[in-house]
Amino acid sequence: MSFPKDFIWGAATASYQIEGAAHEDGRGASIWDTFSKTPGKVENGDTGDTACDHYHRYAEDIELMREIGIDSYRLSIAWPRLFPDGGTTRNEPGFAFYNRLIDALIAAGITPAVTLYHWDLPQPLEDAGGWANRATVDAFEHYTRACAEAFGDRVKLWITINEPWCVSWLGYMSGVHAPGRQELPAAIAAAHHTALAHGRATRVIKQVVSDCQVGITLNMTNYIVPVDADAEAIKAADLLDAHINRWWIDALTDGQYPVVLQEEYGDMLSSVVLSGDAEILKTEPDFLGINYYSDSFVSTAREVDGALRDGGLFPFAERADTRVPEHLQSTLTDMEWPVTPEGLGVLAMRVHTDWPAIPALMITENGAAYDDEPDANGEVNDTRRVAYLTNHLASLQSAIAQGAPVVAYYAWSLLDNFEWAYGYAKRFGMIHVNFHTQKRTLKRSAHTYKQIIESDRVPV
Ligand code: IFM
DSSP states (O other): OOOOTOOOOEOOHHHHOOOOOOTTTOOOOOOHHHHHSTTSSGGGGSSSTTTTTTTHHHHHHHHHHHHHSSEEEEEEOOOHHOEEEEEEEEOOOHHHHHHHHHHHHHHOEEEEEEEEEEEBHHHHHHHHGGGSSSSHHHHHHHHHHHHHHHHHOOOOOOEEOOOOHHIIIHHHHHOTTTTTOHHHHHHHHHHHHHHHHHHHHHHHHHHTTTTTTTEEEEEEOOOEETTTOHHHHHHHHHHHHHIIHHHHHHHHHHHOOHHHHHHHHHHHHHTTTTTHHHHHHOOOOOEEEEEEEEEEEEOOOOETTTTEGGGOOSGGGOOOEEEOOOOHHHTTTTTTOOOTHHHHHHHHHHHHHHHHTOEEEEEEEEOOOOOOOOOOOOOOOOOHHHHHHHHHHHHHHHHTOOOOEEEEEEEEBBOOOGGGGGGGGSSOOOOOEEEOOOOOEBBBBHHHHHHHHHHHHHHO
């Protein structure tokens, strides 16, 4: 079985994770600069100051993309490079960088897919309340318009926000991501404001850019309950599903949040939803971006040393936690995420069935962290990543054969990079990066991906 003829094969990265040049050409500080420099927040004290130095090496990186043969490259724009103060003061060298990058991609025959927000919020906006402050939505709309006007003549594929669940819940509730706050009302406000920001940005891009496609990218998973699950576990799984999978999709398809969340959060949620918001939340999506890494396994809460696991940080943690069944524990990636390739196809079919109004799906991220290093011959034999890639693609292919409208697949990631709170300790790249010398080496998975792209087929 082949993938459809016009299937888009891509690879993805994000600005803070690869660009470096944190203090060059007028770039302002982002919340990740502040967070990574706060002791104890990022493993090994790593920061994105240099990262993969892509800001200076983008031409070399585009050559490597060409070598692999990708059709499209998903990049994100660093908001603080364009508007260092988060307001309306433009930083022209920032615009010039993305113009150079976009032009070079197009010259190489690679279609840019641009994400507007992949987590590097200008620090001054956080100082004013961040995503918990509704004014950030106005600032995002202004920034979006500037990007659409500057790049829309060449960029036709737009993703507004990457993984708004991570933005709101990891950033404002668990605090493991920047800005590192632990405030439930702020997380709920941030969740609503990211959904609203998507609605406003979508309209702006459509107004400014002709013939474009706009979507949002969500991190999604299948919640698996044991066959003998009790009612409590089933309810917990449903609540988790509402948080991760349905919150933003229901908003953009219906203009409403799942009832179970409205009940769970009551006034905390209803007080931030203002009159007229429902009309903004509801958009006509051109596609949904799905980031899939693994399935999740739910059971009722258990006590560890007399305390509930996860410390009750999330309100639903009192009723559920995620445990990996024993048979999958031998196949954990370096993130300790189980390898569940069949879940990708299941998820694509579920989205197709449950939200028929979404005309197309793009897998905007999928990949695994494994720590393979160059061997004596300088080759990186990342056989586990090869298996991960081919098995996930086989699963996706069967979903397409069953009618799931999947039009694109972007591997995460093109390069080993700054993996947020894990710093450089986790390697997701198809290209190995030596962070001392910045030498790039195509791993075996990149060669396999090249073959897949050339043949539109997954090797058996
Ligand atoms: O590296 C991240 C990316 O920035 C967002 N999605 C998940 C990836 C792996 O954790």
